[in-house]
Amino acid sequence: MTPSAIILIVLGLAAIGYFLGRQRALKTAQRDGVKLHSLSGYHGQSVALFVAVPALFLLAAWLFLQPVLIENSISGKIPESAIPEGGAKSLVMFDVRRIADGLNQIIASGDSSEADLTDMRADVTDVRSRLAEVGVALGSDVSPVVFQAAKEYRNIDLVASYLRNIAVLVVALGFGIWALRRIQPKLRARNISETFIKALLMGSSLVAILTTVGIVGSLLFESISFFKMYPAEEFFLSTTWNPQFRGGSELGFLPLLWGTLYVSFVALALAVPLGLMIAIYLAEYAGSRLRGFAKPAIEVLAGIPTIVYGLFALMTVGPFLRDWIAQPLGIGSSSSSVMTAGLVMGIMLIPFISSLSDDIINSVPQTMRDGSYGLGATKSETIKQVILPAALPGIVGAFLLAASRAIGETMIVVMGAGASARLDLNPFEAMTTITVKIVSQLTGDTEFASPETLVAFALGLTLFVFTLSLNILALYIVRKYREQYE
Amino acid sequence: MTDTTADTATAAGHPKAGSLYQVSERTRRRHAAEQRFRMMGLAAVTFSILALLGLMTSILSNGLSSFHQTYVTMEVFLDPAKLDKKGNRNPEDIAKITTFTIQPLIQAALAETMEARGIAVEGVNAKKAVELISKEAPAQLRHFVLDNPEVIGQSVTFDLLASGRIDGYYKGRVSMESAALDRNISPEQLVLADQLKAAGILESRFNWSFFTAPDASDTRPEAAGLGVAILGSAYMMLIVLVLALPIGVAASIYLEEFAPQNRWTDMIEVNIANLAAVPSIVFGILGLAIFINFVGLPQSAPIVGGLVLTLMTLPTIIIATRAALKAVPPSINDAALGIGASKMQAIFHHVLPLAAPGILTGTIIGLAQALGETAPLLLIGMVAFVREYPGAPPEGFFDPASALPVQVYNWTQRGDPAFFERASGAIIVLLVFLVIMNAVAILLRRRFERRW
Amino acid sequence: MTEAATEIAVDTAIKESAIKMRGSDVSVFYGEKQALFGVNLDVRKNSVTALIGPSGCGKSTFLRCLNRMNDTIDICRVTGEITLEGENIYDPKIDVVELRARVGMVFQKPNPFPKSIYENVAYGPRIHGLTKSKAELDEIVESSLRKAAIWEEVKDRLHEPGTGLSGGQQQRLCIARAIAVSPEVILMDEPCSALDPIATAKVEELIDELRTNFTIVIVTHSMQQAARVSQRTAMFHLGKLVEEGDTDKMFTNPDTKLTQDYITGRFG
Structure with missing residues (x-):
């Protein structure tokens, strides 16, 4: 039985529980001749909740833990000798899982029975070609140890799944029957089901916390194993980034940081003045008609996916800058450059900044403007000398949020900035950023447990810490600013 | 002039007299500064509109042509001697025929058609002529024959894709000059194509297969389509909707209506605000480390993409839902509580239905954001080359698939410039989806907006 | 209406040079809605004119017309004529910036700019270029703060x-x-409505002192305040000017029943 079938069964049981609970409540009320404390529907609802929720939670936890636990027990049984030269245990385990998967498919295709499988041995049968028939292609012949492990993996997995199904159904039925049996007219079913629902609501709000824990946990965990293989001071202080396939890589973080900051600087230098001017124009000069149209338009523009801008950089802006500026001036020959990525990212950030600044400028109280106009100030004097200083903290907050977005932006730099890590001042040279390298190190063909791959997590951690500090600072400033005028 | 008036004003400490009609030099300068500032604002608006127009023009001019495709229409004799050597129409035997067997049939058919119409170009023999037709064509024929074995021995009219270079010739990507330098196409072949076009054998028409066909290999850009990517994106949106909407709404109700004012609640709120601003690529790392490496879900699968996008979309939905709940006046809640409803009943019966349009709008905007997200999907392996359609849900959620924005990225990484056209075309499709979603959100907001 | 007409006749009798501002047939529209109906009112030099009347009677609207603060509201339209020293301030050739430099305004809610005390006072002289040196500016700031009776604090x-x-x-x-x-x-514009009694007393005292150097028009809700600080009073009701005249006379022997009722607190 697949998990989805189990889920359907549990939900079916919950539906049945609902009707039984309602009926029982009505019946007991009639029999005792008293009024129900809660509506019969609430009795049904509480039974249904007791059937479904614990069972589904158990199922989710089991699905999450089962592979991890089985893998640990199996991988403990694989001797060091079975691990090929230069390979890692995780790769062997990957094969084990795939073979086990393939064996399942062989059974499913109906060509072999369970008994055939028990007799199947790697040193006798050509397991590799058998598996290839069902679509599982293996890189090399299967060693007997690995095959044995795979068979064991599969057996434990089958048993565990079987146990899981039984456990889930027992929990569903057990809680359901218990909830049914305690139904009596005086039972405060509504309060019970409401407490239950409240707990569920609270649980949902924890997902956000869990996500953060997951992010920090996974970044820290893999970064620590990276720093065990690669010295931290070299990572943070070396000025060379030169990953090699066969070890001996130099993974200095500084060139990437430089590229990131340079691109972000170009982007912000373009976007902040423009975005701010647009916000000012819309808030202070534009008529209500134009505002009514421009405001939602800017919000929609801020929602354009960055891949669109990336394509724009790659196809239009990059070649344009190269052919019309960089090459005629002899200062670069690459269409991907800091300038390309920076300009396009700046265009992307304009609606973001103007949308944020517009809100902030509008929250400066009208009395400030009146005070200034009443003294005979012109509009621009009022804006420059009263409104902007009053809105400054909010605008700084918006600027920090934009900076955080620029630093974490990926697609535009992947498609526009280039891949060569260098410390250079010429903005028409291709440079690379932290995010570009995270993508290239994690989508490459290097094996997972190597420093070349794990460095991506260290880069990710730095990026996360960077943007998180910017965000917290920005949110704090903006919050303080809002309080000032509320 | 200015100074004298200013001086008298300050020296006397008394109102300056004089006519209002006399505008001082200083005031004139101030008005000029005012005009300059206003112009700067207008210039900023203009620049941004121009940049946007540039963006749109670039994408439309590069991508619109992908909705048209050049086809060669001709009759092909399905020779039983080649396709069914044993003559027993046994499907298993027919299944063994390869595209190599079929290629000569097409070549012969083209040669025959050309001869019948009297088309010939010097230097282009039958073998060269058939290069005008896509390498995808034999596969198309093979599928057709496998599906309809009874047609073997008959002549059937097929619409076969022209090769990418020929297609590019009619879209302005390939010229006689470039063809002279190209190993894959010669100017003579282009002349032949022109003659075929004049004869009505070769024509350009709307490219439905762009929306339905799967991706194709590097050498056949003309066959590449968005089918798998659209399906993969749809699967992921479904997962996001099913998970993020209930969890997001539940979390918002808790935070807005039940949560006590304490440190813990404050922490959750700060957390949500921060998650909304965490770079998307970090969510990709999370997906790779937790869902793929730790839980062992398959790579490239919509389920992993869906889960990652769900976590990304949640903050957006929670922020929108809380705003919508806050906008419902407390008097409604009080009215329900006043007649003896429990707090839960007041919320679910009265507050939530009134907040529904706002929640829906926020959800659609969140979904639109998720639909365009690319970076995290790269890390969970969705950039892989996938030609098989994923199966039906829920099992299909675990099959490899692509996604619209990732397909765009994938195509930009290929060598043949024909893929750039496809990438721009895919962007147009993506933008159309986004425009529709945003329009629905704006309409919903307009339609149900309530002023209390 | 006839009473108002006689009043104007009396006003024109006083010396033309004693009139600082004059409103003739001033009407104000907010979009379709008319807020002020043909108001004729003179403001005399070096005196305090109080505008009174119940909420929404148009007194603040009239006040804001006097230095064209209504220009900042898009849908607002003003007809009629208001003159400053005989010059129509609604003439399109008039520069509103210069006008406001000559007709200043203090608002209902204190609205200091988010700057230092010094910068708040220096703002006006700076934008109008009234000073050439820092020393001069310091002097203006000090004297203004002194005149406003806040310097010591x-x-x-x-x-x-x-x-x-x-x-x-x-x-x-x-x-x-x-x-x-x-x-x-x-x-x-109701400068004391947001203040406590002690602060109000200080500001009222200040207004009385300022009369020697400036012409003052004040909108107020408080009859007592109007009686205490003003020399002339104008009573507005439903967008119309009901009565105007010397404050003493208005409060002891008003011409209209409406004013009588309002002053004695029977409505409003």
Whole structure:
């Protein structure tokens, strides 16, 4: 039985529980001749909740833990000798899982029975070609140890799944029957089901916390194993980034940081003045008609996916800058450059900044403007000398949020900035950023447990810490600013 | 002039007299500064509109042509001697025929058609002529024959894709000059194509297969389509909707209506605000480390993409839902509580239905954001080359698939410039989806907006 | 209406040179809605004119017409004529910036800029270019603060933010800010409505002192205040000018029943 079938069964049981609970409540009320404390529907609802929720939670936890636990027990049984030269245990385990998967498919295709499988041995049968028939292609012949492990993996997995199904159904039925049996007219079913629902609501709000824990946990965990293989001071202080396939890589973080900051600087230098001017124009000069149209338009523009801008950089802006500026001036020959990525990212950030600044400028109280106009100030004097200083903290907050977005932006730099890590001042040279390298190190063909791959997590951690500090600072400033005028 | 008036004003400490009609030099300068500032604002608006127009023009001019495709229409004799050597129409035997067997049939058919119409170009023999037709064509024929074995021995009219270079010739990507330098196409072949076009054998028409066909290999850009990517994106949106909407709404109700004012609640709120601003690529790392490496879900699968996008979309939905709940006046809640409803009943019966349009709008905007997200999907392996359609849900959620924005990225990484056209075309499709979603959100907001 | 007409006849009898501002047939429209109906009112030099009347009667609207603050509201339209020293301030050739430099305004709620006390007062002289040196500016700031009777309270903290002052201090700061430009007329829109009694007393005292140098028009809700500070009073009702005249006469022997009722607190 697949998990989805189990889920359907549990939900079916919950539906049945609902009707039984309602009926029982009505019946007991009639029999005792008293009024129900809660509506019969609430009795049904509480039974249904007791059937479904614990069972589904158990199922989710089991699905999450089962592979991890089985893998640990199996991988403990694989001797060091079975691990090929230069390979890692995780790769062997990957094969084990795939073979086990393939064996399942062989059974499913109906060509072999369970008994055939028990007799199947790697040193006798050509397991590799058998598996290839069902679509599982293996890189090399299967060693007997690995095959044995795979068979064991599969057996434990089958048993565990079987146990899981039984456990889930027992929990569903057990809680359901218990909830049914305690139904009596005086039972405060509504309060019970409401407490239950409240707990569920609270649980949902924890997902956000869990996500953060997951992010920090996974970044820290893999970064620590990276720093065990690669010295931290070299990572943070070396000025060379030169990953090699066969070890001996130099993974200095500084060139990437430089590229990131340079691109972000170009982007912000373009976007902040423009975005701010647009916000000012819309808030202070534009008529209500134009505002009514421009405001939602800017919000929609801020929602354009960055891949669109990336394509724009790659196809239009990059070649344009190269052919019309960089090459005629002899200062670069690459269409991907800091300038390309920076300009396009700046265009992307304009609606973001103007949308944020517009809100902030509008929250400066009208009395400030009146005070200034009443003294005979012109509009621009009022804006420059009263409104902007009053809105400054909010605008700084918006600027920090934009900076955080620029630093974490990926697609535009992947498609526009280039891949060569260098410390250079010429903005028409291709440079690379932290995010570009995270993508290239994690989508490459290097094996997972190597420093070349794990460095991506260290880069990710730095990026996360960077943007998180910017965000917290920005949110704090903006919050303080809002309080000032509320 | 200015100074004298200013001086008298300050020296006397008394109102300056004089006519209002006399505008001082200083005031004139101030008005000029005012005009300059206003112009700067207008210039900023203009620049941004121009940049946007540039963006749109670039994408439309590069991508619109992908909705048209050049086809060669001709009759092909399905020779039983080649396709069914044993003559027993046994499907298993027919299944063994390869595209190599079929290629000569097409070549012969083209040669025959050309001869019948009297088309010939010097230097282009039958073998060269058939290069005008896509390498995808034999596969198309093979599928057709496998599906309809009874047609073997008959002549059937097929619409076969022209090769990418020929297609590019009619879209302005390939010229006689470039063809002279190209190993894959010669100017003579282009002349032949022109003659075929004049004869009505070769024509350009709307490219439905762009929306339905799967991706194709590097050498056949003309066959590449968005089918798998659209399906993969749809699967992921479904997962996001099913998970993020209930969890997001539940979390918002808790935070807005039940949560006590304490440190813990404050922490959750700060957390949500921060998650909304965490770079998307970090969510990709999370997906790779937790869902793929730790839980062992398959790579490239919509389920992993869906889960990652769900976590990304949640903050957006929670922020929108809380705003919508806050906008419902407390008097409604009080009215329900006043007649003896429990707090839960007041919320679910009265507050939530009134907040529904706002929640829906926020959800659609969140979904639109998720639909365009690319970076995290790269890390969970969705950039892989996938030609098989994923199966039906829920099992299909675990099959490899692509996604619209990732397909765009994938195509930009290929060598043949024909893929750039496809990438721009895919962007147009993506933008159309986004425009529709945003329009629905704006309409919903307009339609149900309530002023209390 | 006839009473109002006689009043105007009496007004024209006084010397033309004693009139600082004159409104003739002033009507104001907010979109479709008319807020002021053909008001004729004179403002005399170096005196305090109080505008009274129940809420929504148009007194604030009229006040804001006097230095064209209504221009900042898109849908607002003004007809009729208002003159300053005989020049129509609604003439398109008139520069509103210069007008406001001569007709300053103090608002209902104290609205100091989020700057230091010094910068708040220096703002007006700076934008109008009234000074050539820092010393001159210091002098203006000090004298304005002195005139606004707040110098002693703030002289040691001129460079602290103006928003840190108490409500009454903030309002006097705003008055100092208005004075610093050396206007001829100061308009005050319920300047004490947000203040406590002690602060109100201080501001009222100040208004009385300012009369020697400036012409003042004040909108107020409080009859007592109008009686205490003003020499002339104008009573508005439903967008119309009901009655105007010397304050003493208005409060002892008003011409209309409406004014009588309002002053004695029977409505409003």
